[in-house]
Amino acid sequence: MTDQHKTVNIDIRQDLFGANEDAAALNATLFKEHGITVIDIMGSVGTGKTQLIETLCETLREQYKILMIAGDLATNIDADRVGSHDVDTVQINTGTACHLDARMIRVALNDIDLSKYDLIFIENVGNLICPAGYSLGADMKIVVVSVTEGPYMIRKHPLTIKRADMIVINKIDLAEVLEFDVDALVKDIREVDANLSVHKVSSKTGMGIPELIKTLGL
Numbered sequence: 121m122t123d124q125h126k127t128v129n130i131d132i133r134q135d136l137f138g139a140n141e142d143a144a145a146l147n148a149t150l151f152k153e154h155g156i157t158v159i160d161i162m163g164s165v166g167t168g169k170t171q172l173i174e175t176l177c178e179t180l181r182e183q184y185k186i187l188m189i190a191g192d193l194a195t196n197i198d199a200d201r202v203g204s205h206d207v208d209t210v211q212i213n214t215g216t217a218c219h220l221d222a223r224m225i226r227v228a229l230n231d232i233d234l235s236k237y238d239l240i241f242i243e244n245v246g247n248l249i250c251p252a253g254y255s256l257g258a259d260m261k262i263v264v265v266s267v268t269e270g271p272y273m274i275r276k277h278p279l280t281i282k283r284a285d286m287i288v289i290n291k292i293d294l295a296e297v298l299e300f301d302v303d304a305l306v307k308d309i310r311e312v313d314a315n316l317s318v319h320k321v322s323s324k325t326g327m328g329i330p331e332l333i334k335t336l337g338l
């Protein structure tokens with residue numbers, strides 16, 4: 121009788137990402153079944169993700185039944201802000217996790233009647249490093265950067281930019297007073313992905329928002 125010896129090397133990272141991709145595909149199917157457009161919005165703390173969502177909700181809420189899913193370590197601040205615009209919200213407090221993953225989205229939507237909605241904005245946890253690595257099943261990943269973050273945002277996060285479907289440069293109304301070189305930032309984006317959709321907006325003044333909405337096909 122011979123013993124069987126088997127060695128399995130598990131790449132935990134690979135396995136985690138693989139499991140997440142499977143869960144994301146399930147989410148995507150669920151969203152498609154309900155005819156919901158889902159937009160995953162990523163960006164560092166303070167780039168204006170929440171304000172962008174508030175502005176989009178103000179413009180779109182007559183036309184679409186919107187649900188906002190907020191990912192945050194511990195607070196409900198962002199969900200409360202968006203909720204004040206007559207939009208339904210789901211808060212996911214991730215505790216120690218610095219990003220949302222597909223399973224969290226699934227669990228959060230467990231008792232939600234998705235037939236009520238046709239547009240979902242997901243505000244990811246505020247950082248630009250790992251959220252882009254975890255698909256949630258969204259139709260589109262938007263990365264929000266802003267002119268208040270200094271000139272190296274793009275160059276320091278090339279992978280995140282590569283995985284994005286669109287870059288929104290927010291707070292464009294402050295560029296001049298901060299002497300921020302927006303063209304140089306756009307050039308950095310182009311160096312990572314020459315064809316990536318880039319929108320310069322001010323969520324505060326509304327500048328660039330109609331063009332953004334048009335590109336989103338909403």
Ligand code: MG
Binds near residue numbers: 169170171
């Ligand atoms: Mg926020």
Ligand code: ZN
Binds near residue numbers: 217
């Ligand atoms: Zn993370």
